[in-house]
Amino acid sequence: MTKQNGVAARPLPQTRRDLLKGTAATAALLGAARALLPGGAWAQEAGPEVRGAKLGFIALTDAAPLFVAKEKGLFAKYGMPEVEVVKQASWGTTRDNLVLGSEGNGIDGAHILTPMPYLISAGRVTQNNVPTPMYILARLNLNGQCISVGKDYAGLGIGTDAAPFRKALEARKAAGKSVKAAMTFPGGTHDLWIRYWLSAGGIDPDRDIETIVVPPAQMVANMKVGTMDCFCVCEPWNLQLVHQGIGYTALTTGELWDKHPEKAFAMRAAFVDRYPKAARALLMAVMEAQMWCEKTENRAEAAAICAKRQWINCPVADLADRMKGRFDYGLPGKVVERSPHVMRYWADHASYPFQSHDLWFITEDIRWGRFEPNVDAKALIGKVNREDLWREAAKALGVPAAEIPTSTSRGVETMFDGKVFDPADPAAYLKSLGIKRAEI
Structure with a gap:
């Protein structure tokens, strides 16, 4: 209020035009704020708890979803503009940096061999056998x-x-x-x-x-x-x-095994538990990138992205054909066009982390002595496999129901030599194998 001759004056009544001008100014201000803040003006309140994370990768084509998510701005799209995708020298380096975590100048998550989060979580491959709890959020690919x-x-x-x-x-x-x-x-x-x-x-x-x-x-x-x-x-x-x-x-x-699971997108459990919204944002970005990589019309561009110096750093010719399904085996007359074993990033439920597949990997690691035969595989999978987070992310992304598995098991799997893996009876599978280190 203003004062006239020492007396408080009433504010002049606003006209409809004044009100509209004020509303327009407010809308413009909010629009500018949304442009500056990914996810809108309230991104810091409703969006991810942090703006970035460090994700490791090995120079391989099944890391393509991470490359694409970074190159296409998908991490930023979901409120994580400061994500770093960092090349690792080896899988041993990936393990060591996951143990350190980004707070120790390591990494928060990675493109990783599917069994590794289990081996790391159980302390089987870490220094002094000290466990570092890990979560598998998605599978990155099948075959390849x-x-x-x-x-x-x-x-x-x-x-x-x-x-x-x-x-x-x-x-x-x-x-x-x-x-x-x-x-x-x-x-x-x-x-x-x-x-x-x-x-x-x-x-x-x-x-x-x-x-x-x-x-x-x-x-x-x-x-x-x-x-x-x-x-x-x-x-x-x-x-x-x-x-x-x-x-x-x-x-x-x-x-060997048609449409077999391969790499995973995994995070330190400590990061996911502390920053659940950020973890979901990362997962959604990776899943959208998987959808993009899967499309035939995008495969040539995906190959060009993978070949870049900051990613795989190789001639495009060394990866383009096989990413598009053409396999020259290097033997006279052995060239397969449109191979059924081309890498899958999204089709055939490639992204969903079936618990039954994790059980196969644990069973094979029992076979070769990495785990004891009496290891509680079900309990371990319950701690590491976060298919529940995948389902939440899929719902948020609007993934069609047909692309979301109805079960955590893909069912009975048959290998090229006729061996059958039934997730309901992994011991029977182990017994059927001739060469093994485990006594069953």
């Missing part, structure tokens, strides 16, 4: 890995049947030469795929061949100097091996 063999074995034309490889390895050992199979992390997916393939062909991965750990980006260079005879890894390293004439692809892992 390969087992490659050195050019010395080109005449054998090795495929899903490793039996011919066994004879060649025996001859090599008899001549006093070492024979080695490379994978990327003990107990991880690549370790389990190559062990399954070798043992199905009658090769004991612990006794008939030496299994060694080599970071993905170093696979081709090591094969070139004869460090190993075969390896299992994701792209682009298998196709790069073919392009350099160093070896050939024996098989894609989808030929």
Whole structure:
């Protein structure tokens, strides 16, 4: 109120035009605020608790959803503009940085081998066996890995049947030469795929061949100097091996187990528990990126993004074909167009973290001695697998019901050699396997 001659004067009545002007000014002010604050003027109140997180990745094409979420501004879209996607030198480095957490100059989450969050949460692969609780929020992909063999074995034309490889390895050992199979992390997916393939062909991965750990980006260079005879890894390293004439692809892992689960998007449990809204925002960004990566019309651009220096740092030609479904195995006449085993990022429920799949990984790690036969797998999965958060994110994203599984189990799975994994009876599966370290 103003005063006239010392007397408080009543405010003049506002006209309709004045009111409209005031309303318009307020709307303009709020509009400007929304432009400045992702998620609207109240983003700090209703949106994520923090604006960023540190996410690790290994230079592989199944990390594409993280690259795309960063490049396409999807993390920012969901209120997390300060997310850092940081390259890791190896899976061992990923583990160590997850143990540290971003507060210890490490990372909060990662593109990761699906069994690793279990091994880390149980303290099986951490220093002094101290557990670091982890959550799996989503699966990142199905299929997409390969087992490659050195050019010395080109005449054998090795495929899903490793039996011919066994004879060649025996001859090599008899001549006093070492024979080695490379994978990327003990107990991880690549370790389990190559062990399954070798043992199905009658090769004991612990006794008939030496299994060694080599970071993905170093696979081709090591094969070139004869460090190993075969390896299992994701792209682009298998196709790069073919392009350099160093070896050939024996098989894609989808030929071992069609539409098998592979990498996961996992976070430190401490981060998710402390910042649940931020975790959901990260998950939604990754899921939207998976949908984008899945589309055929986006695969060429996805390959170009992956090839960039800050991500995989390789020629586009080393990854484009296989991302689009064309597989040149590096053997005369063996080129598959529109392969059914192309990597899936969203289709076939690729993103949903089925608990039954986590049970298979734990069962295989029991097989090779990473877990004891009496480990309570159900309880461990209950702590690590957060499919409930995936469902919440899917609902928020408006994912159609047909794309959301109705069960936490995908059901009975059949491997290429006829072995059957029934999630209701993992012990029966273990008993059916010939070569194993576990006593069942």
